[in-house]
Amino acid sequence: MSQSITELLGEDADRLLSHQCQTIPQEHLHIPGPDFMERVVIDSDRNQRVVNNLARLFGHGRLAGTGYVSILPVDQGIEHSAGASFAPNPEYFDPANIVRLAIEGGCNAVASTIGVLGAVSRRYAHRIPFLVKINHNELLSYPNSYDQVMFASVDRAFDLGAAAVGATIYFGSPESRRQIVEVAEAFERAHELGMATVLWCYLRNPGFKTDQDYHASADLTGQANHLGVTLQADIIKQKLPTNNGGYVAIQFGKTSSLVYKKLTTDHPIDLCRYQVANCYMGRVGMINSGGASSGASDLADAVKTAVINKRAGGTGLISGRKAFQRPMTEGIELLNQIQNVYLDSSITIA
Structure with missing residues (x-):
């Protein structure tokens, strides 16, 4: 095992690396691997074009052929504001640098808005799989409200050469049922056109905060995942x-x-495994989000999240702010370190 991974885990190393799940056995899971497409995906009703695009996504970057994915998401300029997102590193106001970071960082795909990816699609869409996020929560309207609204059509994403589309549903919110219908229709159209689908299965309701904040509770996020796979998402994104x-x-x-x-x-790891179990026991891959940038602890936090996800039976990590809110060379190093967890054969399924 890479010594740097052990060092980054610090006092959590033994607890995370030696743990064995006594809850849901790994034998019950459809775990990621080089044969995941042939072993799992091929049983589904996805048409050949969707299978091809999924294979392209799983076959790109440093994790190509492993069954794991590392995705760079940079759509925060809408929800978190461009200033809050890019002021620490103004070069990422330019969409070309976002895609360059994903390519040079060895990612399987780059996820962003129709505007970002459309601005550079002719130069880069053939070089790395594009994942177009088609809905967003914008916070310029005042007073702020929290709702995912469509910014782009599936057909437009197809025209610019996207391999996949992504969307968010705020499960638990008053608007969630409308969002479910919109996303279900969008994903059906994406599959018709041959694109894969990725669903951000987030919770959003003030009532989910009582004695603690349960927006990242294993049981509630697990149910959000189960709703997401019911919509035929090909990959589920969830908070750890x-x-x-x-x-x-x-x-x-x-x-x-x-x-x-x-x-x-x-x-x-057991909590994360329950999330995976709700993704049809891993038939639909689950990736965890990397979370906000915290500064000096970002690298250690990212590696810890990757270890938990991998050992739980997850499919990878989608980490953005930790990578692009620092100089590009450091962002590449962070992405590579995340990928090293999935490349390290000594880090096994718990």
Whole structure:
């Protein structure tokens, strides 16, 4: 094992690297691997063009042929504002530098807005798979409201050469049912055209905050994942779980005590495995988000998230701000270090 990974994990190294799941056995999972397309995807009803684009995504970058993915997402200029996102590194106001970071960082794909990717599609769409995010939550309207609205059509993404489209649903929000219908229709059209689909399965409701913030609770995010795969997303993006028991604390919906007594523990790998289980036991790959940039701890935080995701049975990491809010050489190093976790054969499924 790379010593640097162990060093970056610090005091968490033994807890994360030696843990063995006693909840959902790895034998029940469809784990990532070089044969994932032939072993799992080929059983689905995806047409050959979708299979081809998924194969292209899984076959690009430093993780090509492993069954894992490392994706660079840079769509924060809309929701978090361009100033908040790019002021630390103004070169990323230029879409070409966003794509260059993904290419030089060895990523499987670059995810961004129709504007960013459309601005440079002729130069780069054949060099790295494009993932067009078609809906966004803009926060320039005042007072702020929280809703995902369509910024682009699936057909437009297809025209610029995208391999996949992505969308967010704020599950739990008053607007979620409209978003479900919009995204279901968009994903059906994307599959017709041969593009893969990626769904950001996020939770959003003030009621999910009681004694703790349960927006990243394993049981609630797990159910969001299960709704996402029902919409035939090919990849699910989810936040790493930070707690559990959201259903119990908020006292709504339906669950089972076995979720907490048998299928999960308080260990982060077991919590993440429950997220994977809700993605049809891994038939649909789950990638965790890298989260906001915290400065000096970014590299260690990213590696820790990657180790948890991989050992839980996840499919990879989608990390943006930690990479592009620093000089490009440092961003490339961070992306490569994330990828090294998935390339390290000694880091196994728990």
